[in-house]
Amino acid sequence: MTRVLATGTFDILHPGHLYFLEQAKMLGDELYVIISRDVNVNHKPTPIIPEKQRLEMVSALKPVDFALLGSLTDYFEPIAEIQPDIIVLGFDQKFQEKELEEALNKRGFFPKVMRLPQIGGDFYSSRAIAAEIIERKKKHRPIE
Ligand SMILES: Cc1cc2nc3c(=O)[nH]c(=O)nc-3n(C[C@H](O)[C@H](O)[C@H](O)COP(=O)(O)O)c2cc1C
Numbered sequence: 837m838t839r840v841l842a843t844g845t846f847d848i849l850h851p852g853h854l855y856f857l858e859q860a861k862m863l864g865d866e867l868y869v870i871i872s873r874d875v876n877v878n879h880k881p882t883p884i885i886p887e888k889q890r891l892e893m894v895s896a897l898k899p900v901d902f903a904l905l906g907s908l909t910d911y912f913e914p915i916a917e918i919q920p921d922i923i924v925l926g927f928d929q930k931f932q933e934k935e936l937e938e939a940l941n942k943r944g945f946f947p948k949v950m951r952l953p954q955i956g957g958d959f960y961s962s963r964a965i966a967a968e969i970i971e972r973k974k975k976h977r978p979i980e
């Protein structure tokens with residue numbers, strides 16, 4: 837049994853997320869997904885969708901066997917529980933493969949870390965969807 841782990845915010849779901857999770861699942865037999873905690877999303881605007889709802893939606897996706905909320909304080913805590921054989925990184929995740937692998941090795945974990953590709957599409961990004969909603973709202977605002 838090969839256990840794959842993917843991580844992310846998954847705020848407003850789109851086919852880019854689905855592609856990422858499908859590719860991840862194809863690398864092994866079971867796919868675990870860690871959902872970022874609201875308080876830990878500091879590298880971009882705070883998610884619109886609260887963490888429990890993000891978890892509920894990701895859990896329901898076909899490639900996902902088990903999704904869970906991440907730790908509030910220690911990113912290595914869920915890794916110890918899950919014991920993944922492979923950790924996948926998305927095309928835009930800031931972690932570097934080698935650095936992450938070294939940090940994991942220091943703590944006694946030896947998964948393979950792999951970077952997955954991007955799939956293009958106009959609304960294949962949560963922020964692009966949010967930006968479009970704001971633009972349309974502006975256009976349809978009645979003239980005062
Ligand atoms: C190996 C690994 C473990 C992670 N564990 C947690 C965690 O326990 N709690 C959390 O809030 N975020 C955790 N994250 C962070 C994210 O889920 C995500 O990578 C981060 O928010 C940036 O990616 P995004 O912009 O695609 O959401 C982890 C990330 C990695 C790579």
Ligand SMILES: Nc1ncnc2c1ncn2[C@@H]1O[C@H](COP(=O)(O)OP(=O)(O)OP(=O)(O)O)[C@@H](O)[C@H]1O
Pocket residue numbers: 843844845846847851852853855856880925926927928929953954955956957960961962963964
């Ligand atoms: N178009 C895409 N193609 C492939 N992977 C994607 C795509 N969009 C998101 N992902 C991956 O899905 C995971 C979760 O992504 P995240 O929650 O950051 O969504 P996002 O749409 O990239 O968000 P934002 O637009 O706010 O940056 C990340 O690993 C990310 O690389």
